[in-house]
Amino acid sequence: MNVVIIEHISILKERIKFLISRITTSRQAIRSVAALLSSNIASSLFTALGGLLVARFVGPELTGSFRAYTIPLTYLMFLHLGTFDGLVRQIPFYVGKELPEKIDGLAAAAGFFNIRLSVVVSIGFVVCGAYSAVHHNLQGVIGWLSQVICCWGVFYGGYLTSTYRTLHHFATLARIQMVQTMLTFAAVFSLPFLGFYGLCARAAFPSLLGVWLYHRNRPLKVDYHHDTAALKELIKIGFPLGFWGNLYTSVWIATESAAVLSLNGVSALGLYSVATVMAGAVNSLPMAVSQVLAPRVVTAYARDGSVRNANARIFWVTAGLTGFMILLACGGSLLLDVLVPLIMPKYVAGIAAMKICLWFPVVQATHLPLNTLFAKGRPVLYGRNIIAGWIVFAVTTYLLHPVIGGLLAVVTGSLLGRIARTIVIYADLAALARQET
Numbered sequence: 001m002n003v004v005i006i007e008h009i010s011i012l013k014e015r016i017k018f019l020i021s022r023i024t025t026s027r028q029a030i031r032s033v034a035a036l037l038s039s040n041i042a043s044s045l046f047t048a049l050g051g052l053l054v055a056r057f058v059g060p061e062l063t064g065s066f067r068a069y070t071i072p073l074t075y076l077m078f079l080h081l082g083t084f085d086g087l088v089r090q091i092p093f094y095v096g097k098e099l100p101e102k103i104d105g106l107a108a109a110a111g112f113f114n115i116r117l118s119v120v121v122s123i124g125f126v127v128c129g130a131y132s133a134v135h136h137n138l139q140g141v142i143g144w145l146s147q148v149i150c151c152w153g154v155f156y157g158g159y160l161t162s163t164y165r166t167l168h169h170f171a172t173l174a175r176i177q178m179v180q181t182m183l184t185f186a187a188v189f190s191l192p193f194l195g196f197y198g199l200c201a202r203a204a205f206p207s208l209l210g211v212w213l214y215h216r217n218r219p220l221k222v223d224y225h226h227d228t229a230a231l232k233e234l235i236k237i238g239f240p241l242g243f244w245g246n247l248y249t250s251v252w253i254a255t256e257s258a259a260v261l262s263l264n265g266v267s268a269l270g271l272y273s274v275a276t277v278m279a280g281a282v283n284s285l286p287m288a289v290s291q292v293l294a295p296r297v298v299t300a301y302a303r304d305g306s307v308r309n310a311n312a313r314i315f316w317v318t319a320g321l322t323g324f325m326i327l328l329a330c331g332g333s334l335l336l337d338v339l340v341p342l343i344m345p346k347y348v349a350g351i352a353a354m355k356i357c358l359w360f361p362v363v364q365a366t367h368l369p370l371n372t373l374f375a376k377g378r379p380v381l382y383g384r385n386i387i388a389g390w391i392v393f394a395v396t397t398y399l400l401h402p403v404i405g406g407l408l409a410v411v412t413g414s415l416l417g418r419i420a421r422t423i424v425i426y427a428d429l430a431a432l433a434r435q436e437t
Contacts, residue, residue: 086238263406
């Protein structure tokens with residue numbers, strides 16, 4: 001009898017420990033989400049206000065001229081070969097498997113690779129700047145040199161942010177991003193005096209500061225070195241995921257910019273730039289939530305391998321966040337009619353495009369369950385929804401261009417393409433869940 005009682009007490013103790021562990025983890029998750037959300041809300045406000053001030057101080061032609069220099073780097077983002085995506089997937093995966101030595105090895109190899117990549121791309125932009133100098137084009141020199149600095153933020157900075165995967169590091173990440181936002185906002189006040197060169201400084205210096213802070217506070221302080229086996233593992237996992245991810249992010253955005261520039265010219269590209277800045281400010285909210293959820297979903301999937309369980313964890317979060325983003329989009333559309341003519345009258349022609357772009361973050365909020373497909377590690381599942389989006393984007397832009405003009409055709413086609421991608425994502429998740437039952 002005593003033995004049975006002792007066994008029951010032992011089982012009860014284990015259950016209490018498990019419950020306490022779950023409560024502690026939940027509190028950490030809530031604190032992490034709260035830190036990121038509060039930081040991103042503040043960042044969103046400053047980014048939106050900064051975008052309004054940029055539009056107040058600088059006309060669409062000058063904004064479009066600067067944006068043209070950013071297009072090449074946006075296309076070149078794929079050169080990291082999926083090492084970011086490999087780390088984002090493998091770090092929480094090996095946390096779930098309790099293999100910290102694997103994490104350090106992958107981080108060391110990825111850091112070495114992305115530092116070398118930053119050097120190579122920097123040299124390319126220096127050559128472009130030298131070419132502009134030979135032709136006495138000072139604007140070209142400064143424009144290309146700003147991209148030299150920005151490329152370090154893209155490649156080495158991108159690698160560093162990919163290593164911030166555990167819950168207690170998200171607060172640090174949020175603080176650094178807030179510092180970058182404040183510097184970007186402060187740089188706005190140089191624009192009335194520096195114009196185009198102020199836009200270059202506003203892009204370059206916050207990026208440089210971010211890289212330094214990310215490096216100083218990096219969670220994995222490993223010695224970078226070349227490791228063929230570790231790099232192959234990252235590329236094998238990350239390149240297919242990174243290919244599709246870049247196709248939807250950097251390549252998609254660069255194509256939007258190139259299409260607007262081609263169809264309507266530099267002035268329309270300036271209108272588009274301000275519209276996307278506003279959308280990006282609002283988009284930081286769903287991105288913050290996804291940033292915290294992604295490693296948790298991958299770790300949980302590594303433990304139980306269930307798509308259905310992963311979907312259940314994030315369904316209500318997705319529904320609540322999407323509803324909130326719809327309210328923001330509706331409210332923002334009403335405010336644009338009042339604020340744009342008052343604060344930035346040079347951009348009144350872009351109000352319709354701005355309203356459409358405000359719905360991009362709504363679609364982004366519905367993409368939270370995409371983390372489950374990411375956890376599966378199957379590129380076909382992760383990528384075919386992007387193909388569907390690209391097809392709808394291209395076809396609708398082509399059909400709408402003669403009717404509503406290039407700028408509106410591009411942003412409308414982009415929105416419909418994002419919606420098409422969302423539909424395919426949910427269809428794939430439903431099919432995977434049915435397979436499990």
